[in-house]
Amino acid sequence: MKSNPKHQHRARWFAITLLLLLFPGIAPALQSDKDQPIYIEADAVDIDDRNGTSIYKGNVVLTQGSIVMTADQVTVTQHQEQTDQIEAIGSPVTFQQDTDNGKGTIKGRAKKAEYSANGETLNMIGDAILIQGKDTFKSDRIVYDRARAIVKAGASAKGKERVRVTIGGKK
Amino acid sequence: MTEQKNLIIGGMLLLLVVVTLWIARQSMQEEAERTTPQHRVDYYLEGVDSTLMDLSGRPSKRLVANRMTHFMDDDSTELESPRMTLYDLDRPPWHVRSETGWLSGDGEVLLLQGEVKIDRFAAPGVRPMHITTRDLRVQPRDNYVETDAEVHARSNQDRIDAKGMQIWLQQPIRIKLLANVRGHYEVEP
Numbered sequence: 379m380k381s382n383p384k385h386q387h388r389a390r391w392f393a394i395t396l397l398l399l400l401f402p403g404i405a406p407a408l409q410s411d412k413d414q415p416i417y418i419e420a421d422a423v424d425i426d427d428r429n430g431t432s433i434y435k436g437n438v439v440l441t442q443g444s445i446v447m448t449a450d451q452v453t454v455t456q457h458q459e460q461t462d463q464i465e466a467i468g469s470p471v472t473f474q475q476d477t478d479n480g481k482g483t484i485k486g487r488a489k490k491a492e493y494s495a496n497g498e499t500l501n502m503i504g505d506a507i508l509i510q511g512k513d514t515f516k517s518d519r520i521v522y523d524r525a526r527a528i529v530k531a532g533a534s535a536k537g538k539e540r541v542r543v544t545i546g547g548k549k
Numbered sequence: 550m551t552e553q554k555n556l557i558i559g560g561m562l563l564l565l566v567v568v569t570l571w572i573a574r575q576s577m578q579e580e581a582e583r584t585t586p587q588h589r590v591d592y593y594l595e596g597v598d599s600t601l602m603d604l605s606g607r608p609s610k611r612l613v614a615n616r617m618t619h620f621m622d623d624d625s626t627e628l629e630s631p632r633m634t635l636y637d638l639d640r641p642p643w644h645v646r647s648e649t650g651w652l653s654g655d656g657e658v659l660l661l662q663g664e665v666k667i668d669r670f671a672a673p674g675v676r677p678m679h680i681t682t683r684d685l686r687v688q689p690r691d692n693y694v695e696t697d698a699e700v701h702a703r704s705n706q707d708r709i710d711a712k713g714m715q716i717w718l719q720q721p722i723r724i725k726l727l728a729n730v731r732g733h734y735e736v737e738p
Contacts, residue, residue, distance in 0.1 A: 418732035423709060425702075427669075427678065428721035432709070434730060442736070454734065456707070458674050462734055495736045 411443030411475065412496055412525055416464070418452060430456045440466065444476035445524065447491065462495040470505065477510075477527055484510045484527055488520070498525040591621035597628075608636050614650070624654030631661065635718065640675050643722070644668045647685065659687040665696075679703045680724075682714060692718035700726055706735035 421436025432454045440447040449466035456462050470487040477484065489504030499521055502508070506520040508529055521531040594617045603609040616629040628650030635643040648663025665685050671677040683698040694716040702709045702724075713727030 413736055413738040415736060416732075416734040418730075418734075420730045420732075421728065423711065423726045423730045423732065425709075425724040425726070426721065427724065430676070432732065434732065454732070456676060456704075458671070458676050461737070495734065496738060 409478070409525055411445050412498060414443035416440060416442045416454075416462075416495060418454070420452070432456070438466070438468075440464070442495075446474050448472045449491075461497070463492070464495060465492045466490065471502075473500075473502070475524060475527065482511055484508060486520070486522070493524070498523050499530070500524045587622065589621050590618055593618040608634075610635055626652040628652070637720070641670050641672045645685075657688065657690065659689055661685040661687060676704050680714075694718065702726070708733050 418434050418438065418440050420434035420438045422434075424433045424435070425431075426433075434452045434454070435450070438449045438452045440449070440452055447466055449468035449471045451467050453465045454462055455465070467490050470489055471491045473486040473488075473491060475484050486502060486506065486508040488502035488506035491500060491502050493500040500523075502520040502522060504518065506517055508515045508520055508522060510527075515529050519531075520529060522528075523530050595615070597612065597614040597617045599612050600608050601610045601612075611634040613632045613634075614628045614630060618627045618629075620626070630646070630648065631650040632644065632646040635645065637643070645661065645665065645667050647661035647665045650662065651660040652658070662684055665682050667678075667680040667682075669675075669678040680700060680702045682696050682700045685694055685696050687694050695714065697713050700709075700711045700714045702711075709726060709730065709732045711726035711728060711730045715725045715727065717723045
């Protein structure tokens with residue numbers, strides 16, 4: 379008797395999420411980072427007033443608290459009474475964040491990163507990698523909780539699970 | 550002896566030719582100066598307020614100035630404290646003001662000189678925008694604006710500072726800040 383693929387898929391997700399939540403070596407990050415002002419430096423910016431987008435281009439560096447992100451292009455989308463949305467694309471986008479308890483810096487990279495200015499979750503999409511010390515997490519898509527420095531989920535963009543966690547491996 | 554006389558006479562003749570040429574040249578210069586048209590005012594207006602309508606009869610642009618002075622020789626116009634309003638169909642208008650203005654005779658170039666302020670106030674669903682810069686060059690017929698000066702843009706608590714700006718006024722309005730861009734966004738917890 380074949381088992382239900384939907385059930386299998388759900389069970390696999392549960393296992394991955396559980397593994398990630400228990401992932402050792404990941405320390406709490408600066409809780410206040412998500413409430414800090416965002417600073418962006420770039421060569422130029424295109425402002426589309428009607429769509430509420432500001433597209434920063436050329437050697438873009440975004441900082442928010444201890445978070446530092448570099449990208450080829452960062453788009454800030456703003457609408458009245460709504461949270462600002464940030465989308466970074468690059469080859470790659472690089473990301474780093476300090477942790478609270480002296481366990482070092484979390485570093486990552488992906489083709490694309492997106493998050494809400496005051497949100498806890500940062501999505502890293504396309505050849506995403508997160509590294510802390512000797513621990514590495516690789517996936518096509520990583521959902522990272524930047525308030526707690528926890529990798530919440532990883533999934534393959536191509537539909538097949540292909541998440542690789544290396545604990546204490548070689549850098 | 551004869552040779553010496555000839556040399557003196559020749560020298561005097563040469564001197565006469567040089568002096569004659571110099572006098573002729575001086576008088577030609579004076580004449581040129583006399584015939585150059587002076588930068589003369591042929592009319593001026595005070596308390597100017599003009600509105601340009603679009604094809605459907607709605608206000609499109611409004612110009613208010615303390616004084617408008619027109620020059621006869623090159624057809625140019627100087628403006629004192631110009632304030633322009635650029636109307637938008639369904640959003641609040643843009644207000645542009647500067648210390649002085651200069652419009653070329655052919656109407657191709659409008660210089661907004663000194664400190665320039667560009668404001669668009671908030672409305673439901675529309676964020677405010679306040680831009681401060683200097684010395685704008687406007688091409689009215691192309692709906693195009695540019696400056697090389699420092700630019701400071703503000704919208705609510707957020708701001709962007711940069712050097713140099715281009716604006717395309719054709720709807721929808723596009724603004725490009727050209728160099729040394731620094732954005733600062735406040736985050737609501």
